[in-house]
Amino acid sequence: MVSVRCDLRRVRALLASAVLLATLGAAGCGGSADGLLASGAPGVTREPCPHAVNKKHGCIYLGTLSDLSDGPFKALGVPVTEAQRAFWERVNRQGGIAGYDVDVTTYVRDNHYDPRVQARAYNEIKGKVLALAQTLGSPVTDAILGSLRADAMVALPVSWTSKWEFEDNILESGASYCFEAMNGVDYGVDHLRAESVMAVHYVGDYGDDAAAGARIAAAARGLTFTDVPTAQGQPGKSSAEQEEAVQAILRKKPDLVILTTSPVDAATIIGKTVRGGYPGHFIGDNPTWSKGLLQSPAIDAMKERYLQVAPWKPFATDSPGHAAMRQAVGRVGPDDSYTTGWVLSYPLKAALQRAIADKDLSREGLLKAVRSIRFVDYEGILPAEAGNSSGSPNSSAFRQTVIGRPDQHEFTGIKVITDFAAGPTARSHQLDAPCYATG
Numbered sequence: 001m002v003s004v005r006c007d008l009r010r011v012r013a014l015l016a017s018a019v020l021l022a023t024l025g026a027a028g029c030g031g032s033a034d035g036l037l038a039s040g041a042p043g044v045t046r047e048p049c050p051h052a053v054n055k056k057h058g059c060i061y062l063g064t065l066s067d068l069s070d071g072p073f074k075a076l077g078v079p080v081t082e083a084q085r086a087f088w089e090r091v092n093r094q095g096g097i098a099g100y101d102v103d104v105t106t107y108v109r110d111n112h113y114d115p116r117v118q119a120r121a122y123n124e125i126k127g128k129v130l131a132l133a134q135t136l137g138s139p140v141t142d143a144i145l146g147s148l149r150a151d152a153m154v155a156l157p158v159s160w161t162s163k164w165e166f167e168d169n170i171l172e173s174g175a176s177y178c179f180e181a182m183n184g185v186d187y188g189v190d191h192l193r194a195e196s197v198m199a200v201h202y203v204g205d206y207g208d209d210a211a212a213g214a215r216i217a218a219a220a221r222g223l224t225f226t227d228v229p230t231a232q233g234q235p236g237k238s239s240a241e242q243e244e245a246v247q248a249i250l251r252k253k254p255d256l257v258i259l260t261t262s263p264v265d266a267a268t269i270i271g272k273t274v275r276g277g278y279p280g281h282f283i284g285d286n287p288t289w290s291k292g293l294l295q296s297p298a299i300d301a302m303k304e305r306y307l308q309v310a311p312w313k314p315f316a317t318d319s320p321g322h323a324a325m326r327q328a329v330g331r332v333g334p335d336d337s338y339t340t341g342w343v344l345s346y347p348l349k350a351a352l353q354r355a356i357a358d359k360d361l362s363r364e365g366l367l368k369a370v371r372s373i374r375f376v377d378y379e380g381i382l383p384a385e386a387g388n389s390s391g392s393p394n395s396s397a398f399r400q401t402v403i404g405r406p407d408q409h410e411f412t413g414i415k416v417i418t419d420f421a422a423g424p425t426a427r428s429h430q431l432d433a434p435c436y437a438t439g
Helices: 008-014 018-028 074-093 115-125 138-143 145-150 162-166 177-192 205-221 243-252 263-275 291-295 299-305 320-329 336-357 363-372 424-428
Strands: 058-066 100-110 131-136 155-158 196-202 224-230 256-260 281-285 306-310 402-406 414-416
Touching (some): 058 115, 074 320, 074 336, 100 115, 115 138, 138 155, 138 205, 177 196, 177 256, 177 281, 177 424, 196 243, 205 256, 243 263, 256 263, 263 291, 263 299, 281 299, 320 336
Parallel strands (some): 058 100, 058 131, 131 155, 196 224, 256 281, 281 306
Antiparallel strands (some): 402 414
């Protein structure tokens, strides 16, 4: 565990002058929040947090809107929320941020992955929080996007559409679905000798963004391309829902299929096509895998034919950030959703530090800080340049991903086989609009 002393590397990265260094240094090691508080800033108090680690600190309240009980992404929302609680608890135990503790538990609300519930929950807490530590899901985040802009509210999405590169209020980490798919196609060409590619995907920002990336990469690499939208399978009905996609693969026999579905639907498609004689390979975007697939009847086919492209390395990776996360969350079943919640929190921590250094701990000050950040210390989970939220979408978008394959000996069932890399398509692509919005 890192000690409660001021992190000198962090301070040097945040401050541009010796005068500011002295100012923040005094406040950052348990000093008072007086003099740093913007008058009337929502979600910031001189009073301590309800369960403060540092009783003499002020409090910064962050909100959470997640799928926590009965929605389709509860299995993601619960560990992401717990990892974020552990992340900010660690920050507080290390001395807080310049005279403040951070509270990420008081204003947690269940959005049930429903845009209407999301809007109601946001309106309930928006006057009480400085920023949103989490908003889970693209459609539900879209439901409050206008309000986020109007309120100058910074929000961290659990979603990776390339659209977020064009929203100043959205603070994301990792490569988008679009760049994941581009890198998947490039890997297929360079390592699997693919000459044809098919995108099998859900309709909507998740699937359409990845399909657009696959289409762009296929054109750049001279591959034939086929687009096959598919419906999300219902429990017990996924085989029927995916039958058209299965038949399209068996009929066209592309060398490579880029999958952007749920894990269950991915296993259905892979299992049925391989049994039907399909000889090619599959590369799935990050959400197509879950550890539970190790018990799937399709796992033998997946171990032979499936690869996963992901924005970062899994739970058991040997990096300082992964180690800190595992220690902070405690005795839990290994789950890459904890990694997601943890890694998403680093840029907001950096933005809070920058806003305080600028003596403007307000929503407007935090938004200004977000727009000025070029590097974030992810403690080795991501390269520092992945935290760039300054400049244009094209210049700041992070394009590197990792590739993994199923392995029952790994804690979360995926063994990483490449380091962070961006293929030639992702490196050269001009991101002037969200990928799915381009023709």
